[in-house]
Amino acid sequence: MSIVLPRKGSAQIGAFILILLINWLVSPQFFDLRLQDGRLFGSLVDVFNRGAPVMLLAMGMVLVIATRGIDLSVGAVMAISGAVAATLADSHSIVICLGAALGVGLLCGLWNGILVAVLRIQPIVATLILMVAGRGIAQLITEGRIVTFTSRDLAWFGGGSLFGVPAPVVLAVVALVVALALVRGTALGLMIEATGANAEASRLAGIDTRLMTVAVYMWCGFCASLAGVIVAADILGADANNAGLWLELDAILAVVIGGPSLFGGRFSLVLAVLGGLIIQAMNTGILLSGYPPELNLVIKATVVLVVLLLQTPRLIAFKDRLFRGTR
């Protein structure tokens, strides 16, 4: 039997491999790997390491989008949790520091969830509130400056490694495995999809759609806060003005590249994460290429357009017809 690529996801996997190959063409040392201070070192590692925050955000965002929602506040939540972690890092133990940072993320998610599920505010408006206010809260915590820390424990989340694999990648993979086990190992995923497909019917069928909605926003907040801790640990400081700035858009883009409709009802965690990797592979490639920075956004937009076009039903139908004709 020949290897059959899954129909779903072949476009994304193909795009990812293609981008990696293009990166290799513009920069021949792209696949070079070596160990540096016990940590894998190379451009390919950078793609995964730098992509970890957006991968985490995409994991959270994809479930929110599956319930027909959207979370614009993830960038701001990153800034808040990073600020909390950096402020507490040198005065408290890592357990308290991390607990507080991730707890804040859960709390932000709870706030969004209540606004959406209980008060029935449209998700884009409800989360816009925290997107705007959240950065202000983060700036209040850091008093507008970049709070630096020296704690080795917190620094591990950005610069550390496990068996040579950078810590951010480890954390993203662990989060993905946990999420997959919870969502696809149980009926949870089905219930989330049902909530997004038809909330009223799901409620009548006995699904607690309110609980589902609050839960996915909390998961999204949790993922965002973990991403915020990673970003703060990476630069050994919390920059409330810039941490996670515009990353909510990258996260939504990652989810969209991963395939699901913004109208909810179906989702793929793995493909959303792959979407995040595609974005980062592209970023890393642009940086390696040496093109003038004015072209960055143009290149990015073109690649995204191509990846999205590859998935449009019309183009797929056209391709199928073409292949049938030649066979």
Add this chain to the structure above:
Amino acid sequence: MTFKKLLLATALFTGVTVPALAADMTVGFSQIGSESGWRAAETSVSKTEAEKRGITLKIADAQQKQENQIKAIRSFIAQGVDAIFLAPVVATGWDAVLGEAKDAEIPVILLDRDIETKDPSLYLTAVTSDSVHEGEVAGKWLVDTVAGKACDVVELQGTVGASVATNRKEGFEKGIAGADNVKIIRSQTGEFTRTKGKEVMESFIKAENGGKGICALYAHNDDMALGAIQAIKEAGLKPGTDILVVSIDSVPDIFKAIAEGEANATVELTPNMAGPAFDALIAYKGGTEPPKWLQTESKLYTKDSNPEAQYEARKSLGY
């Protein structure tokens, strides 16, 4: 208009007796906001500079909005302040409100940024830094430091399209012009942030043979340099030795890095714009017309300028 006459009288009165009366002056300062650490430092330095001279300073925070600045200027005019300091958030659209200030005979001094207007008499003087010159100072330092040896430079630019980034790039190129041994081999934007500075430096290092091909890093601001320093360390190289680091702004943390030998030089963008403005104002009230542009000094700091003391002096300014 009795109110205007009163203002006029006050203006004339202060005009004659000024030096002794500097203490009684009230200056309104329309500040952009507190978007960056530098901005916060500028505000706090303005306060201390006013205190030093016994001047009452009223600060209005515009939260990045021009309409708030216009409102603040109108309210300063209504209060009859002796002068208005303006750090304009944008370059255009000031003619009407500055015309009102001119009618009320209140001198306006621009801080940190210039405006575009057909009528330069709308403001007394502008105290700004020359960001082209800042880049030039950095470039000259590098040329002097490598002393004829071949040196391939990587550049971390500011946000694409920001005038500061364009100017600091242009200035650096001017600074190294004529020295054929110093070459910019890679240039990419780090968007003025530590995270991006680190990410872009990582890619520079990989693209240039693990960093062995890089002799120096020039960053348009200190924050990007601080991010890049970490990238250099994680690649197993020594920042400050294997790769020279020069950047602009002089924020407190870069002095820590200089003290530890991880950065080599920083060019100061002084947060003290108000000091020269107060001096110009006092001189003006005494009858001396200041030049239309007061350029602040772009001072270079290295490990020889006592970085520990510089750090201590700056850390509480709100950077």
